[in-house]
Amino acid sequence: MRSGRQRPHTRPRRLVRAVLVALAVCATSLVPVWTGLGTGTASAAVTTPGTIVGSQSGRCVDAAAAGTANGTVVQIYDCNGTVAQQWQPRADGSVLNPNSGRCLDITGGATANGSRVQLYDCNGTGAQKWQVNSNGTVTNPQSGKCLDANGSANSSYLQIWDCGGTANQQWTVNGTGTGGTGGDFWSGIKAGWNLGNSFDATPCETCWGNPATTKAMIDQVATKFNFLRIPVTWYPHLTSGAPNYTIDPAFLGRLKQVVDWAIADGMYVDVNMHHDGGGDQWLIPSAARMPQVEPEFNAIWKQVAGYFAGYDQHLLFEAMNEPQDANGGNRYGGGTSDNWGAINTLNRDFVNDVRAVGGNDATRWLLVVPYGANAQTGANNLVVPNDSHVAVSVHTYNPWAFCSTTAPNYTTWDGSMNYLPDGDVNNANRLFSSKGIPVVWTEFGATVKPVGGGNNSDQVANFETHIASYAKQYGQKTMVWDNGSTGTGDDQFGLLNRNSVTWQWPTVVNRLSAVYS
Structure with missing residues (x-):
């Protein structure tokens, strides 16, 4: 409303020192974007592959170098429409990369902060279960931690980390958006x-x-x-x-x-x-x-x-x-x-x-x-x-x-x-x-x-x-x-x-x- 004709302020704004609030919201209020994801209900699962986009970077979840082997690093990269960036949610809570036939997996089934995400044979274990939250994060229920981008540049790898509500932990899945984020x-x-x-x-x-x-x-x-x-x-x-x-x-x-x-x-x-x-x-x-x-x-x-x-x-x-x-x-x-x-x-x-x-x-x-x-x-x-x-x-x-x-x-x-x-x-x-x-x-x-x-x-x-x-x-x-x-x-x-x-x-x-x- 700022204008030279209608002065919006006649006194300084009240200065309020805000305190940083640590947000730990990943483990509660889970609202699946994919009906059936992480619920064990197959009947309503979404099966169309699509992208997963990071809110902070605007980049897509990507299988490095379009790799298809077990252990392929999962990263973020400029969205390019290739098969390396296609992900298919499944009824059992896993997320498949159709090009490789392998699933989004936490290396070694680990649950600690910094555990890397990779491609691996789909096996139905807790390391391959994912659930989308109402705040746009994607959680691994086994660890209680969030899918996290270790940076915003091309080739920044994915890991799991304590949920903090930051933009590097917010995702839009298959173009659907999460909780209205419309990433x-x-x-x-x-x-x-x-x-x-x-x-x-x-x-x-x-x-x-x-x-x-x-x-x-x-x-x-x-x-x-x-x-x-x-x-x-x-x-x-x-x-x-x-x-x-x-x-x-x-x-x-x-x-x-x-x-x-x-x-x-x-x-x-x-x-x-x-x-x-x-x-x-x-x-x-x-x-x-x-x-x-x-x-x-x-x-x-x-x-x-x-x-x-x-x-x-x-x-x-x-x-x-x-x-x-x-x-x-x-x-x-x-x-x-x-x-x-x-x-x-x-x-x-x-x-x-x-x-x-x-x-x-x-x-x-x-x-x-x-x-x-x-x-x-x-x-x-x-x-x-x-x-x-x-x-x-x-x-x-x-x-x-x-x-x-x-x-x-x-x-x-x-x-x-x-x-x-x-x-x-x-x-x-x-x-x-x-x-x-x-x-x-x-x-x-x-x-x-x-x-x-x-x-x-x-x-x-x-x-x-x-x-x-x-x-x-x-x-x-x-x-x-x-x-x-x-x-x-x-x-x-x-x-x-x-x-x-x-x-x-x-x-x-x-x-x-x-x-x-």
């Missing part, structure tokens, strides 16, 4: 970027000083990012009020044009509902306001979902931006029980509205949002709808004193304050990622500030790449905020100079892009 889908998404202060500007696309979005801009963004968030404010473009709340078809057509440019460039696109909430606008999540808010909210999302129903899974929808009380009440504290009930109702309505359209909307990825997109108290009170294709959108500008203000003591990011944004990431992992619910940091970032006759763009790069890298280890995705303001100082979040279509701060952009390369 095959999310592994294709790399670095993300916001087209801020354009379609969310009011009352028109260019009214906050940015030029109209062009194909050249989107083409340039696509050279570094493959995930585009288009913030959209809908209320200035309604041609009627209750009960229809009709969206201007010309505005939808203009939005479609930009979406099409991005998808043609191979990008994934997130379309949201942005400045409709916040300030004194209509989307106020409180019990008293819901009789007015809910009908308009539903009407808009039903129209948007219907208009884009024919689009494939490159298009995502995001329910809201930073939903909050009028004029930002309690925004930093994450809301109150009055807000949480309304937020959870709206998120549920959003999912129902989109799913009711059917077709591609039945399985489109949707992002739900806590109060204020707050990663602490707001997230703690978010109820995620029970849907296999729902992710959570959260924001972090922590600490705000570094991210936006020009205070001289907050221009260096040397790692001493890493614990602040890490606390947000840790909490999102505890609540969502570790349970197989994808997380997207749909906004994060920092302004470049003047320092000693120069600027601190290198320090901004340190900050932003730290967040992206730290979030990545839990399989979370990040989308840097860009509002088109390319000066230095407070609220100057611009990375792309939209007039010259060049990168204002290439060091920041190049390093961010490299995190997901």
Whole structure:
């Protein structure tokens, strides 16, 4: 929601030091992805071979050098569609590599941390039993340990290890996904970027000083990012009020044009509902306001979902931006029980509205949002709808004193304050990622500030790449905020100079892009 016209913060964010939580969830709440896997029930077993993809690396489980002999190392490698990367779950809980006729096996039937995984003659022993958990891990019940990648690079071998909830222990099996992780889908998404202060500007696309979005801009963004968030404010473009709340078809057509440019460039696109909430606008999540808010909210999302129903899974929808009380009440504290009930109702309505359209909307990825997109108290009170294709959108500008203000003591990011944004990431992992619910940091970032006759763009790069890298280890995705303001100082979040279509701060952009390369 960052903009030069609607200042989102008038005071620093509350600094909350989060404590790292060790997650030991592998041995409980087992939910098989393959019906019959590890249950001894043959009748409903899935028999079609497919890939097993690591959430952290985006690489496929692979028989090294396409080996077929007993003892062949099992590793991760770039997904290539070969027979070495095909795995078939079987009714007895084993996993077969059809090319070799051998099963996924723990060497020597060992149960200790670091025991390697190999191919071996299928023999029905406990060393060849596997079960998928609700958090996306794959467990060997005999040892109680998780299938673990010893790295994220090509040829990193597989082993078993104590379950820790980290991304190197999360898998998508046969393209099905585990507990809603949709790893095959999310592994294709790399670095993300916001087209801020354009379609969310009011009352028109260019009214906050940015030029109209062009194909050249989107083409340039696509050279570094493959995930585009288009913030959209809908209320200035309604041609009627209750009960229809009709969206201007010309505005939808203009939005479609930009979406099409991005998808043609191979990008994934997130379309949201942005400045409709916040300030004194209509989307106020409180019990008293819901009789007015809910009908308009539903009407808009039903129209948007219907208009884009024919689009494939490159298009995502995001329910809201930073939903909050009028004029930002309690925004930093994450809301109150009055807000949480309304937020959870709206998120549920959003999912129902989109799913009711059917077709591609039945399985489109949707992002739900806590109060204020707050990663602490707001997230703690978010109820995620029970849907296999729902992710959570959260924001972090922590600490705000570094991210936006020009205070001289907050221009260096040397790692001493890493614990602040890490606390947000840790909490999102505890609540969502570790349970197989994808997380997207749909906004994060920092302004470049003047320092000693120069600027601190290198320090901004340190900050932003730290967040992206730290979030990545839990399989979370990040989308840097860009509002088109390319000066230095407070609220100057611009990375792309939209007039010259060049990168204002290439060091920041190049390093961010490299995190997901």
